[in-house]
Structures are given as C-alpha cells and as structure tokens.
Amino acid sequence: MALEYPSLKGQAPTSKTKLSVTRDIASRMLTYFQVMPSYIDFISVFAVHPGQKIEAVELRFSGFRERVLLSKVARGLQLPSAALTGQNFQLCYNLKCVALKYGSGRREDWLWSPRQAAVHHQFDVGEGTALWIIASARDELQERVSELTGSEGRLDDRTFDSPAESFISGLTVHLMLAQWATEDWRGYIRWLEQVLEKKTIYALRSSDFIPGADDISFIQKKEDETNKAIMMLNANAEILDSLEKFYTRLMKNAHFPLKDNDKSKVAIDDFSMQLQDYYHEFRMHASRAKTLGQITADRKTYMFSELKFVSDRDCSSTTYVTSICSLLEGKNRIEKSGFTRFRNGA
Numbered sequence: 001m002a003l004e005y006p007s008l009k010g011q012a013p014t015s016k017t018k019l020s021v022t023r024d025i026a027s028r029m030l031t032y033f034q035v036m037p038s039y040i041d042f043i044s045v046f047a048v049h050p051g052q053k054i055e056a057v058e059l060r061f062s063g064f065r066e067r068v069l070l071s072k073v074a075r076g077l078q079l080p081s082a083a084l085t086g087q088n089f090q091l092c093y094n095l096k097c098v099a100l101k102y103g104s105g106r107r108e109d110w111l112w113s114p115r116q117a118a119v120h121h122q123f124d125v126g127e128g129t130a131l132w133i134i135a136s137a138r139d140e141l142q143e144r145v146s147e148l149t150g151s152e153g154r155l156d157d158r159t160f161d162s163p164a165e166s167f168i169s170g171l172t173v174h175l176m177l178a179q180w181a182t183e184d185w186r187g188y189i190r191w192l193e194q195v196l197e198k199k200t201i202y203a204l205r206s207s208d209f210i211p212g213a214d215d216i217s218f219i220q221k222k223e224d225e226t227n228k229a230i231m232m233l234n235a236n237a238e239i240l241d242s243l244e245k246f247y248t249r250l251m252k253n254a255h256f257p258l259k260d261n262d263k264s265k266v267a268i269d270d271f272s273m274q275l276q277d278y279y280h281e282f283r284m285h286a287s288r289a290k291t292l293g294q295i296t297a298d299r300k301t302y303m304f305s306e307l308k309f310v311s312d313r314d315c316s317s318t319t320y321v322t323s324i325c326s327l328l329e330g331k332n333r334i335e336k337s338g339f340t341r342f343r344n345g346a
Contacts (some may be wrong), residue, residue: 038065043117062235070255085126128163237282
C-alpha cells in the first residue's frame with residue numbers, strides 16, 4: 001500500500017495566518033481516517049480566534065502523543081475500503097524551525113520568522129497502510145514528502161510492497177521532518193550574537209558611551225527572542241527523544257508483527273542513531289543560546305546601571321545648580337532688605 005497523504009491543500013498566504021481549511025472539511029477528513037483526537041490540540045495553534053492578533057501564533061505549545069492498538073482486545077475501527085484493519089499505531093507531534101524572512105540592509109533590521117508543523121502519522125500493521133497529515137502554513141513540507149517518496153526518491157524510501165517496507169519508508173519521513181526542524185538555527189543564533197555584540201561593545205570599551213532608552217529596549221527585545229529560541233530548541237529535542245523512545249518500545253511490543261523482522265530491526269537502529277544526532281544538535285544550539293541569554297542579561301544590567309548613573313548625575317548637577325541659585329537669590333533679597341532699612345534709618 002502506497003504512502004497516503006491528503007491531496008487537499010490548506011496552505012495559508014503566510015505562516016502567521018489561519019489555514020485555508022474549513023471546519024467541516026477538516027472534521028470529515030479526520031473522522032474518515034479515525035485520527036486520534038489529540039491531533040486537534042496540535043492543529044489548533046493555527047486557529048485565529050475573534051479579536052486575536054494574527055501575529056499571536058501559539059509557539060509555546062509543544063507535545064508528543066501516541067496511541068497503540070495492536071492487541072486483539074484493543075483495536076481500532078476496521079475499514080476495508082481504506083485498507084485499515086484496526087491494528088495500528090498513531091502518533092502526533094509538532095516541530096518548530098526558524099527562517100530568514102528579510103535579510104537586506106542593516107543586519108539588526110533583518111527579520112527572522114518562526115515556523116512550525118503539526119504532524120500526524122498512523123500505520124496499519126495488517127495492510128501496511130501509512131497515513132500522514134502535516135499541517136503547516138506553507139506547502140514546503142508536502143513537496144519534500146512528495147520528493148522523498150516519489151519516483152525520484154531512493155528506492156528504499158518509496159517502496160511499499162509489504163508492511164515492513166512501508167514501515168521503513170515511514171521512518172524516513174520522520175527523519176526528513178527532524179532535518180527540516182534543525183535548519184537555520186545556527187544562522188539565527190549567530191545573528192543574535194552579532195547584533196547584540198555590536199549594540200553593546202561600545203558600552204564596554206568606551207567610558208564616554210552613554211546608552212539610551214532605545215538601546216535598552218533593543219537589547220530587551222533580543223533577550224526575549226533568545227529565550228524564545230531556547231524554549232523552541234528544548235521542545236524540539238524533547239519531541240525527538242519521545243519519538244525515538246516510542247519506536248524503541250514498539251519494537252519490544254509482543255503484539256507488533258514486525259518486531260522480529262530483520263530489515264525493520266536494522267532500520268530502527270539507524271533511525272535511532274540519526275534521531276539522537278538531531279537531538280544533540282538541538283541541545284547544543286539551546287546551550288549556546290542559553291549562554292548568549294546570560295551574556296545579554298548581564299550587559300543589559302550593566303548598560304541600565306550606566307544609564308541610571310548618568311541620569312542620577314545629571315539630576316544631582318541640576319539640584320546643585322538650583323540650590324546655588326536659590327542661595328544667591330536669598331542673599332540678594334537679604335542685601336536689598338538691609339539696604340532699604342539703612343536708608344530708612346538714615
């Protein structure tokens with residue numbers, strides 16, 4: 001059974017607008033394929049509610065859900081017309097990456113955009129039917145899946161003649177998604193390092209540099225972006241770790257027919273090693289971003305203290321001058337008063 005994915009294109013004009021799929025169409029599609037209800041949580045991040053800003057995409061939500069129905073007691077609905085025997089496993093998760101949206105002019109004016117994908121995968125072990133639903137705001141991932149499993153892809157990645165071959169091909173799609181999620185993080189973190197270094201280096205080298213409120217605001221925004229990057233990187237790492245552990249447990253499940261298949265065993269071993277590579281890559285990026293966040297916070301504190309010192313100094317100088325003027329005015333009033341009394345006495 002060939003790899004299946006809906007031909008429906010629900011892409012939106014941008015990555016921050018809702019998908020062009022109606023509730024009725026989505027409900028019919030998810031019901032027909034008996035998609036696990038948890039997937040609703042993952043695609044809901046693309047929803048735009050009344051009164052909500054389009055830019056407020058829920059980037060904080062991350063998760064991994066699974067459902068295994070392999071035993072004779074616990075099985076799903078049988079749909080012979082869709083080549084579904086009810087003996088299957090399902091999983092869903094989301095991954096996030098960043099992409100350079102605008103990269104001309106001054107480096108600090110470059111614009112990076114976070115992107116995410118909500119993934120659902122189910123595999124029927126009886127028929128070897130594989131279903132993928134990938135929700136994203138662009139058709140990039142659908143094109144990658146088509147290239148991977150199409151006529152131009154590797155033979156092992158596009159062979160579905162048996163349940164084992166279909167199962168192995170599905171692992172390749174997971175790896176492709178993991179690769180997609182790792183893209184551009186190194187460049188993004190490097191960009192943050194460069195713009196923050198440029199913005200703060202004069203405060204460290206020159207005692208004459210006086211930071212302004214705009215400088216503090218800029219650094220605060222970049223610190224927030226850095227913390228957001230750390231959050232997304234750690235979430236991606238945890239999801240890949242959960243994915244690797246899921247397939248490791250699956251191969252030990254007594255009800256999984258492919259647990260003793262030699263090709264499946266080798267494929268899972270390779271799959272686990274590659275996922276671990278991506279996992280460690282995310283962790284290293286997160287560690288680098290965490291260090292950057294600490295440096296940024298320290299420099300922001302230093303610049304703020306410098307700004308406060310200058311402000312207090314100017315305020316003290318103004319107070320001193322005001323006091324001198326007050327004393328002089330008082331002295332003049334006293335002298336005038338004495339002169340008047342002297343004349344009156346005369």
